[in-house]
Amino acid sequence: MKNKSRSTKQRFVSQLAFDDRRVGAAAVYCSDGRYGEQMDEFLHVGLGLPRYDRVALPGGAACLAGHLVKAYYDKVALERQLEFLISAHSLTRVVLIAHQGCGFYKDVWTNGASVEQQQMDDLRAAAKLIATSNRQVAVETYFARRVDGKVLFEPWGSEAPAASSEVATQSLG
Numbered sequence: 001m002k003n004k005s006r007s008t009k010q011r012f013v014s015q016l017a018f019d020d021r022r023v024g025a026a027a028v029y030c031s032d033g034r035y036g037e038q039m040d041e042f043l044h045v046g047l048g049l050p051r052y053d054r055v056a057l058p059g060g061a062a063c064l065a066g067h068l069v070k071a072y073y074d075k076v077a078l079e080r081q082l083e084f085l086i087s088a089h090s091l092t093r094v095v096l097i098a099h100q101g102c103g104f105y106k107d108v109w110t111n112g113a114s115v116e117q118q119q120m121d122d123l124r125a126a127a128k129l130i131a132t133s134n135r136q137v138a139v140e141t142y143f144a145r146r147v148d149g150k151v152l153f154e155p156w157g158s159e160a161p162a163a164s165s166e167v168a169t170q171s172l173g
């Protein structure tokens, strides 16, 4: 049977023009491809962040919470990647997005809490960690929920840059 997919030897030109202006923002979310297009639309249209820097890994920023033994190396790697992006691209805004039914949490011990509550705790811890170690960066958290065959993005809180306001760092939640 003939393979319908495009030959890897054929060249392809994207019809989208290249724009080299950076927007000073990155988003960290789960690799789950079923949410990819909606994540892009939310960040591009909902938050007004075209060309944001993407950091996709299983479970998104969950590993930064630090309680997941299985994610220790992910945490070290993600911290290094964010550090690089924040300094090399002069980022001032980092967006963390968790999603409903995330496979990463399948075997995570939540001590009786719901997976969603655990995800919320983890995103808060991750946001705090990023904001504390990068004082010029504001961190926002969101949850992607499936509603009527679509994806709804709920704000879960934010961490203001510590440099601009010491008090505001407590505002999460």
Ligand SMILES: [Zn+2]
Pocket (backbone or CB within 6 Å): 030, 031, 032, 058, 059, 060, 099, 101, 102, 103, 104
């Ligand atoms: Zn996931």
